[in-house]
Structure formats: structure tokens, C-alpha cells
Amino acid sequence: MEYKNETVSIEGGWPMEHWQWKFESLALIRKTLEALREKKLLGLKCPGCGLVYFMPKPYCRCLSIPDEWVEVKDTGTVTTYTFTGAWAYEGIADEGPAGTPLIIVGIVLDGTDTMTVCTLSDAKPEDVSVGMRIRLQWPENPEGKLEDLAYCVPL
């Protein structure tokens, strides 16, 4: 048999949308998403250690059950950042969403103890820094989807 010094790729699919488990966390997340329609941010507080989860989580790291809904602010602090697309690959931009130049920031909203990622708009790459203050940028008509939380702006 002929020896080939190459790797063969085989086309395949990974239909992740079919992963429809009955998550406990989904029921909680849906409640938080529903509140987004009124531009309200609902976090879940742990009675054991007081940590506030946003998005909500069905159990805490201290193994208590967070059960107190609390409203959190739409301001927060940048904990880390990177850039995507043309700003990441030095001009070798992909077509589509991954190629769009964006500033991606990790943020901790005021009154919460969890980090989430968000796109920083109205800013240049040189403006962003760890510790900078931001505010969520609400869409005009929030639809109660995770995408409602996709953008923030410098405070």
C-alpha cells in the first residue's frame, strides 16, 4: 500500500442545536431573559455565602441553593479583553462574524460575583483596559434574548 505523509480530513456535522437537555439552569435563565424585555437585570443570590449569580445558577459553589432574585445594575467593570477579526489576525480577516473587528471584554456587573463576556462598542482598541468602567448598551426593544446583552459602552 502506498504510504501517504498527509492528514486526510473527512467532512462531518455536529448538530449542537439537538442538545436539548432538561436543564435546571434553563428555567432560571429563561426567567432572567424574560425580565430583559423590561430592561431589568435579574440575578440570583445564594443564601449560604451571599454570592450573586448573573446569569442565574441552580446551585452555588458553596453547594447551597441560590433562591433570592435580586435586581442588579447595568454598570460594571472590565476584567479582561481581546480583539477579534481584522484586529486579531493583522488584516487576515475571515468572512462572517469571526472576521468582524470587535473588542471583546470580560465584565463583572456591579452587584454580581460572576463574569460574562460582552462586546465593547463606541471604543477604539487602544481605549480598552482592565479595570475600565462600562455600561450595558440596551437595544431599543429588547427581545428577551441573550443577544440583548451583547454590547456595552465605556462609562
Next chain:
Amino acid sequence: MAKSEVAVAGVGLSKHVSKRRDVNIAELVWEAVSACYENAGLKPKDIDAFITGNMPAFEGVNLPEEWGAGHWGAYGKPLLRITTGGTTGGSVAHGGYYAVASGLYDTVLAIAFEKQSDGNSTAGLNTVAIADAAAQFALGVDPAFLAAFGGGAVGVAVYQASSYMKSSGCTTQHLDKVAALCRNNAALNPYSHLKQPGLTPEEVAKTVLLQHPIRFGHVCPATDGACAMLFTTGEKARRLVDKPAYVLSVASCSDEAAMVGIAGSGTTNVDPCTQESCKIAAARAYELAGIKDPRKEIDLAEPYAPFAHQMLMFYERLLLCDEGEAPAILDSGSMNLDGELPVCPSGGVISTNAIGASAMERVAECAQQIMGRCGERQVKKEVHKAVAHGWGGAVNLNVVAVLSDTPRR
């Protein structure tokens, strides 16, 4: 407390390159295993038990320990597989330590490997995130929307690098320096993958920016390779080799996943550079080893650093200096092969990354430096105590081992 004194009496490594098309998994592992038998002067009949591990799903081949056991001399013997992501090799070494320390076995062969070219590592890595990400897909989130936030190991590493650089004062020039230091060390290591003798920080700085702040030159390659280590009692090790390396302690620590919240389920591990679990594991390992001041007593460190900033970050998290001091220590030359506390003399994970084997190769390098078997890359100072580290899981597991040239008093 350990019942038996544990020592390393042999280390074997395969050739490490990006694609081993000339051998299959079992044959690749055999290269490391046979080298280990040879330099410990043993035969398969002398081994009481086998512990092995690799990253599940990376090769697209499963249960390799079942069909490979014959190539390792493991027929008719106890066999246990351990896999913990990036830390797999470290956990396998810990398994070897536990098996001997418990007094259950005298002589144990620990084997860790990865043959990445046989499969698709990115697809394998996605299987790590899927359990959490599936919650988002169930909500109807567009996968392309999630993809824009950056994923995979580089995605996690860039967030960690950005926050580490802010808190420590580490600059991109420091990242360039780390890469140059490691690749030059790797050039002296016959078992390393990326050998770049004479590489300068300036040349690293010219490599393409992958994702801010990490350049191509700051990142590990994908490697095919295997590592085997012989763990045995101190008494037997002294009969087998002139200068065994004693394992004083092992410790590991798990923390909440720090996947920067893309999982949507909320993580309170908000800063991927704090790595509290590394500090806890290191403190525990030093205490078990009877080390009071690691800064004075540790002679050599092999932190797990596939990305340049991690060599400095984990140097700090292994409690070898104050937080934020590592960049200046790098500048002082202390981390070089002829420095006061050489770091990554093997060339590190940034030069060679056969995922499942990588964390064990840190332990193996510490052992070989203590045994004085490192040839051209043997550090100048005498190594009495060394610390080996592994990092993995869902960016939240740290494993630490402390080795020494003398058994515990």
C-alpha cells in the same frame, strides 16, 4: 502520610514531532516505554502495575490502553487509565506516586501520550465546553454569535494573558523573551519538538498576532509524543540507579471553571489569571514535602506553560516569588539554564505539547535534572529540589509535584 518512600528510577521519551505518520499510537508509546525499561534496567516482568493516560477525543480513537497494552508489557498486570485534560500526564504521575506510596505496589510504570495528528484536537476540545454551551444552544443562540467571542485554548489564554499583564506589569516584550528562552532551551533537548537555536525576542515579536495579546511565537505547537516514568520504592530505586529522584509530595486542586462566562451558567471564578487552585496545590505540596520556604529551597521549576505569559504567571502562583515579580526575575536572567532558579530547562510546553504527555514531561524533566541526565541542557547549579506543575481541566485544575535528590527525613 506515605507508607513507602517513592522514587523515579527511569524516564523514557519518544521522538516528538507534529506528525508521526510512521507509527501508530501503540508503536509511538512503545518508543517511550522501551527507553524507560532500558534506562531503569528492567523488563516488563519486573513491573507490578501500569498507569496510563491521554486526552479523550483528541485522537478520535478511544480506549487506546486496551489495544495498546501488549506493546507496553502490560498483559496480565493491573492497568488503570487516568485522564484530566491538560493535566492528564501530571495526574498519571500522581497515580504512579500513589500506587507506590500506598504500599500496594513496588514498581509501577506510568505512561502518558498524545498522537494529535491522528484526530482533530479542536473538535476534541469542543467536547469539553459542550456540556455548558449546550444550555445556550437550547436557548436558540446562534453558534456564530458565540464563536465571535473566541473559543478554544487560545480564546481562554488571551483573556488570561490580558488580565495577567495588567496585574503584573508583564509586557509583550516579556512574552517575546519567554518564548526565546524556552525555544533556545528546547534546541538543546533531543526530545523537544520546536527547536529554534539562537531565536531572539525580536524575531518572536515579528510573528503574526493570533489574537491580542498573543502572537504565533507565544504559542505551543501540536505534538505527537509519549513519555514513560518508572516509579518505585526508594530502596529499589537505589539498587537500580546511581542517583534516583525522590518524589517528596504531590498535590492537586480543582476550582470552579473559569470559561469567562460564555457558558451562560455563571462562574464566580471571574479572573482566569488568579489561579487560586494553583496556589493552594503548591502550598499543600510544599507542606507535605517539608519545604518551609520554597523561594530558597526550590532549585528548578517546570511550570506548565503552553502560552508565554503562563511561565511567569505560574512561577508566581507556584509561590516562588510575590505576585507581579516574575517579569523582573525573567529580566534578571535568573530563569536561564545558568540562573539561580532555572525555569523550563526542557524548553517547556511552549516548545513541545503532546497534550496528554505534557504535564508528565514536567515531572520527568525535574527527575532527569536531579539525576543529572540532561546532557547539554543540564542546568549549571546542582538541583536538590524541583517543582513540576500541570494546568488543565476546564481551566481550573492544577497539579503539583515536588522532587528531590534526597528522600524525606
